[in-house]
Amino acid sequence: MIQTDSSEQRWWKEAVVYQLYPRSFKDSDGDGIGDLKGIIEKLDYLKSLGVDVVWLNPIYSSPNDDNGYDVSDYRGIMPEFGTMQDFDALLKGMHERGLKMVLDIVVNHSSDEHEWFKQSRSSRDNKYRDYYHWWPAEKGKPPYRYSLFDVNHDAWRYDSLTNAYYLHYFGVKQPDLNWENPKLRQEIYDMMKFWAEKGVDGFRLDAFQFAAKDTSWPELPKGYEKEFAKHVAMKPAIHGYLKEMHEQVLSKYDVMSVAEGAGNSFEDAHNLVDADRNELNMAYAFEAIDLAKSNGYNFVQFKQVFSKWDSAFAAKGWLSIFLANHDNARMVTRWANDSPEYRDVAAKMLNTFLLSMRGTPYCYYGDELGMNNPGFTKISDYKDGPSLNDYTYKLNNGMKPEDILKEMRFSCRDNGRTPMQWNVLAQAGFTTGVPWIAVNQNYTSVNVAMQEKDDNSCLQYFKRMVSLRKAEKALVYGKYNLLDAGNQQVYAYTREWQGKKLLVLLNFSAKPATVNTGINTANAKALIHNYSTAPAATLRPYEAVIYAL
Incomplete structure (x- = not known):
């Protein structure tokens, strides 16, 4: 091989x-x-x-x-x-x-408080100028670039000191470094x-x-x-x-x-x-x-x-x-x-x-x-600057505070x-x-x-589970094969390595579930499972079991 x-x-x-x-x-x-x-x-x-x-x-x-x-x-x-x-x-x-x-x-990117950036923005002929991306204002406004974290999502920030814009794909205090240099x-x-x-x-x-x-x-x-x-x-x-x-x-x-x-x-x-x-x-x-x-x-x-x-x-x-x-x-x-x-x-x-x-x-x-x-439940509970900027952006664009907070309760980084x-x-x-x-x-x-x-x-x-992964190299290097792909509740797959085959069954739902793997587990050994009683043919809500076949 x-x-x-x-x-x-x-x-x-x-x-x-x-x-x-x-x-x-x-x-x-x-x-x-x-x-x-x-x-x-x-x-x-x-x-x-x-x-x-x-x-x-x-x-x-x-x-x-x-x-x-x-x-x-x-x-x-x-x-x-x-x-x-x-x-x-x-x-x-x-x-x-x-x-x-x-x-x-x-x-x-670095911070705008990094010494490189302080030097870079001090004058156009400073030796650190090309550590960052600058666009001279006399050329007009630079082509639009989106900023992930800026309150207005504009990635070019005007800096009056040298009459130029610097690039920041993330926050305004995170100028992008110039890797061409x-x-x-x-x-x-x-x-x-x-x-x-x-x-x-x-x-x-x-x-x-x-x-x-x-x-x-x-x-x-x-x-x-x-x-x-x-x-x-x-x-x-x-x-x-x-x-x-x-x-x-x-x-x-x-x-x-x-x-x-x-x-x-x-x-x-x-x-x-x-x-x-x-x-x-x-x-x-x-x-x-x-x-x-x-x-x-x-x-x-x-x-x-x-x-x-x-x-x-x-x-x-x-x-x-x-x-x-x-x-x-x-x-x-x-x-x-x-x-x-x-x-x-x-x-x-x-x-x-x-x-x-x-x-x-x-x-x-x-x-x-x-x-x-x-x-x-309150915007004051959140501390993440980019998320707070996004809250302001959405408010300014007509979203209701309660709708933004509902989103944040599920997905905010905090x-x-x-x-x-x-x-x-x-x-x-x-x-x-x-x-x-x-x-x-x-x-x-x-x-x-x-x-x-x-x-x-x-x-x-x-x-x-960490110990099992270390003991069973099949879980690290083994071939992966998805089973019963269309099952709406269960993620089932095998891992196979050097003659050892393991079957993983995971119920991702709050309801009992069955799975059609085509594998008989009657005599298989359950290496690990997440309920205190032994697994059966029907998986309980959020049940997980790994069998050695």
């Missing part, structure tokens, strides 16, 4: 990644903001989960206009989070426990080497699919905002930048690398991640996660999307598998059922899915407990950023002060302390 790069065994394929949002994980000093010392306090908890890699959202110096995704110093630590000494202690503590650390690298690229690679030399084990490239620009600035079709990525992502130059980054940084260290976004096609994704391309290890595709932008989603389509991505990477390349992150609402609210009756079993079912698919699974902090959306629920003490044990964002009020029944003592809890089930 010809060895393909999908079956080639690598540590980052077998790893389970735990995404940790530092601001919301654990506050050590009572200021209401999670910090590095707080994470250090909880390293034994992270180790107990069985995960291999912890991905930290940005911890760099930042004015915090976009919760750290606006970096003012790539080699500094945000004072709210601690010091470089704290970072070094955290990394050491993780490595002592066999945990690896992945850092978010925010290099499509080799000096800028070298600064980025040197910064990545700085962290790799410290011993960091990987990088997630935030928004990197937008880094290459068509600087002839052609007019784009009216309404292109609805397909923003299709028109502005994955410009051809990006592959040259990634090959250069691979040559200078990634190939020199045993680090994993992942791109946020996988482009606009399977071809785009393969060009990012195929081993012979010498670019990145894996990509983070959004087609599936985008299905649940509003309440309710097409379940059969959900299965089709995951299946077609698996098929496209069956022989070559590698992907990430995820259902939640810092830019989305809570997994159990979006994809299943967060009512008290079903939340626990539904969260277990979703974790079974995540940890039984091909691809590197990314588990978001709190999802191991079944944390759900907090159900905020839903996935509430503090980690540690125990039944005030503020869920996250802080002794006032938390930067309110704690979900169900913390008295959904928390680590209670779930650690309960063998049937979501947390203990998550640990067992």
